[in-house]
Amino acid sequence: MKPDTLAQRIIPVLTILIAIVAIWYVAAYFMNAPFQRDLDRRAGVTSTTMEFIGKTMAQPKPILPAPHQVVSNVFENTFLRSVTSNRSLVYHAWVTLSSTVLGFTMGTLTGILIAVGIVHLKALDRSLMPWIIASQTVPILAVAPMVIVVLGAINITGLIPKALISTYLSFFPVAVGMVKGLRSPEIIQLDLMRTYYASGAQTFWKLRVPASIPFLFTSMKVAIAASLVGAIVGELPTGAVAGIGSKLLAAAYYSQTIDIWAALIAGSVLAALLVTIVGIVAKIVDRSMGGRPA
């Protein structure tokens, strides 16, 4: 059974991934070919088809870099540079990671606090909850540059402004998820606590909190991804000198396409890593709370 499911899961994913890479190569050839042809004609060079294809995949600033160009750039800037270098992806990723994690932590704590308030105070529930839901429809990310510049104007720069954007983005999913989670106990379970004459605090800690844990982790997965996007966008406005977002902007400014793709890959790896970590923690907690193995 095991090898069968493995094959059923891995092979389709691998096939699609290989197809994507293949399409990527073909697209790279066709998108870079006109420029290369132009270049060759001006230099008066005639080359065989194979040589020509090779050249389209080796331009310094291609319209679409070939996958191996991106991979070698990522490899070079990740493993071969000292991590303190401005060109090191590890360095930029670290800068983005630190504000992501700080913002995520603050956002999660705020979200939990607000959810607890909403569940316990009726006035807060009826006045704040509609706004929390409505605010999810607002493109909050548009505020990011302003937060950076305004806080910069009062000499708050560096980590904190970016982290605040991440906080803002990650607090919404957590607040909404936790409200749902804290309200998830069924009436029968609440009645049970009532028959024991349990105090409000006992009902909260012994019933509502454990019942909300799965909801918390689900929303934390959304929140950490949102946090990362917040940090990256927070690095876009001029002024930021480090981080994946600023790397992206700088590379775009100088049309260094390979660097753009490399930064994109770095951001994606970071996102996958963070979501995976939250997922693993969720699984461990679930296991220790007697979750049924899937």
Next chain:
Amino acid sequence: MTLILRSWQGAAAVVLCLAALASLPLMAADAPSPFGTGTVVLVFLMIAGAAAISFTKLSQPLLATILFVAAHLAVWLLLAGIAGNEGKATLAFFLMLAASWLLAWRCVAVLSHLRPKSGAGDTFLRLLIPAIFGVWILILWEAATRGAGIPFIILPPPSAIGARLAGSVPILWADVQQTIFKAVLFGYVVGCASGFVVAILADRIAFLRRGLLPIGNMVSALPIIGVAPIMVMWFGFDWQSKAAVVIIMTFFPMLVNTVAGLAASGAMERDLMRSYASDYWQTLVKLRLPAAMPFIFNALKINSTLALIGAIVAEFFGTPIVGMGFRISTEIGRMNVDMVWAEIAVAALIGSVFYGVVALGERATTFWHPSNRGG
């Protein structure tokens, strides 16, 4: 003790009033046009009076009305008094502001516990309570920025933002046309439609589904917004590059949700269709698509926000000289913070309307779903 418990906000308001009395006047001594004595007395009487009434066992709707009128009239007088005295508000002013805010809180607390008999009354309350909250955010914002004289650059008062908004309608309208009507709508429609079509394909071909779904799930967690500079390079500065970003951002949520939705119909219902010898398309149209509607609308809702974000942020990477993202990034560079706020207000409004339209469509199509039945 029980008297205080009946309205702790009222008790706190009385305490704040006394503290404010002790630290009069409401404006600093050098304020150009200080409060008239009559106004000050009126404000104190209203707040203290309403606070006192909140301890009585008056009928709840009447009490809420009194609190509502007193708190808002008092705060209106307070706000009106700032005019000409920007940055001169004293501690007493803010104590009175806090006192009237507490009364409004008490009002909301009373309203929250009302159980109107009629459906219309219930809807009215459901709108009124958050509206009071929203208005108080604006009031406190206005009073804090103008009363304490917070620099315009850091946080402009809502009134200034409103004035700027009203004064720049043509510019804002041009931005909306560029960003929303061209980039967002086009990208949203194409992105959602292609996500849907690929989902149907993936549903027909199991191999494709098994391969695409994990990838789609992972991609939704990635900072896709980062493709914006590449799209700008490929499709130029105009709206086409923004639409491309929107397409990429909206494609995956639609794909993942639709595939999940198509799997949502029950085994029993599907067996029923089998027993009718219904073919794939009949089953799809008559059973599985209706069952998938809540999922599809969920994606449409998520995408309505994502599309706005995608288009606006993509404009940070280069645009012609029009567009909401362009406006935000250039005006912030010129420190025209009120214009940025006006643009954000417009974006918020459009985001809510966009979401609202999708939600209405959802209610019309998935009225049968438990989450919409109400009661």
Next chain:
Amino acid sequence: MNNAPSSVVSASKLGLTFETGDGPVHALSNVDLTVNKGDFVSFIGPSGCGKTTFLRVIADLEKATSGEITVNGMTPEEARKSRSYGYVFQAPALYPWRTIEKNIALPLEIMGYSSVDRKARIERTLDLVNLSGFGKKYPWQLSGGMQQRASIARALAFDADLLLMDEPFGALDEIVRDHLNEQLLKLWARTEKTICFVTHSIPEAVYLSTKIVVMSPRPGRVTDVIESTLPRERPLEIRETPEFLEIAHRVREGLRAGHSYEE
């Protein structure tokens, strides 16, 4: 000490009306009833007859709107606050994140029993419901019948001599139900608790009870109270005796009378 049976639950002219959008619903009306110490009382009737509501009034999960009721000589609220009853719901309502042991420990933690005492009680009650050795399992690892037994253990763990059971075996199949009924009777004999038991099964009511309260709906009311003549010792086979069938017949008649009243 006197030997006369002392009343555990005593209701007189009890009524409960729910206000709904479609007008008032009389869930209970004019209920007079006494449950004596050591009784096993079953409440039977069609859905909507107020049998569960009555149990919930005893447990102070609903408030009566008219009439008087005392539980252990106190108001239901006082009785609940002095933790004088254990309640078993229609569903096991075990907390999925706690093992069976920890689920039984839940009321003990809330009521502040020492950890040594908790351990002893868990062991004893697990043994009472024949679940020894399953303490470390999580609820989902147990069958439905075992889960319901665990929830009974949870209600027995603390010192309450009144046990309120709301259709505890309603969701189980006939075979498991027979088995649990037999065990419940043994448990009742051993612990000498007073049990109020809501059911919609006539054989179950007759087999278990010393007193059967027949109820009928709209308004919810008591139409008949039948004292069982069966001995306290009851093997399953007793259900084929004429005496058993005679009582079952009376219950059925009572239920039918409640219906014809309405038409």
